[in-house]
Amino acid sequence: MINFHPTSTQLQRFAEGNLPPSEALVVSAHCDMCTQCMAVVKAASEKVAAEALSKVSNDPSLDAILANIVQQPVAERPSISVPSIDTIELDGREFKVPRALRRYVRKTGNWSSLVGKLWQAPVDLGDMGMANFIYMEKGGRVPEHTHKGSEYTLVINGEFSDGIADYDSGDFISLDGEHTHAPMSDADEGCLVFSIVDKPLHFTSGLARLLNPFSHLFFK
Structure with a gap:
């Protein structure tokens, strides 16, 4: 069950096209998994579109512009078939990814083992x-850490806890330097997340603090 969602402000700004691109990507992927937020964004988008249309409906030049558009010849488009990849694989297990993330599956690097029972695959977002x-x-x-910047995380499959809350598939998590947490999973199936951070993590506990000079090499 999805319990953590973007704020109403984030959803409104997403509908308006005013969120930073990386944040918008994670919000969009969450909406792919959350019918509740998808409905909110759809309603907000329709309102934004209606307001924009009302502003130009009385513009006398609009009719001329539309007439010019419809008189243009229709260009023939070549048929291009692009195979859809909607899963990523790790050790023989396949995980279905939300629609918004599918275009990045081909841009996902190889899995590498990190500390403990963690695996990471980098994604090139251009x-x-x-x-x-x-x-x-x-x-x-x-390891327990805080953030020098912002972190946006979407739970794609499974469950995890971090000392702040318990998260399930579809949950959207937004954290910054005011939060300290230590994500871990006790679920039999483990947990797959998609995460974007704009600055390296800062580890705060035990020997993990020795990793701080190198955190930009791993969680970035």
Whole structure:
């Protein structure tokens, strides 16, 4: 059951097209998994479109512009078939990813083992930077840390806890430097998340603090 959603402000700004691209990507992927937020965004988008149309409906130049458009010849488009990839694989297991993330499956790097029972696959987002698919096996844990910037995370499959809350598939998580947490999964199937951070993590507990000079090499 999905319990954690973007705020109403985030959903409104997403509908208006005013969210930063990386944040908008995670919000969009959450909406693919959450009918409640999808309905909110659909209603907000329709309202934005109606307001925009009302502003131009009285513009005398609009009729001329539309007439010019419909008089243009229709260009023939070549038929292009692009295979759809909607899953990622780890050790023979396949995970279905939300629609908004499918175009990045081909841009996902190889899985690599991190500390404990953690696996990470980097995702090239182009101008938006880098993201990661992170898989926690049962008993896997990310050392306690806080954030120098922002972190947006979507739970794609499974469950995990972090000392702040318990999360399930579809949950949207937004954290910053005011939060300290230690994600871990006790679920038999483990947990797969998609995460974007704009600055390296800062580990806060035990020997993990020795990783701080190198955190930009892993969780980035």
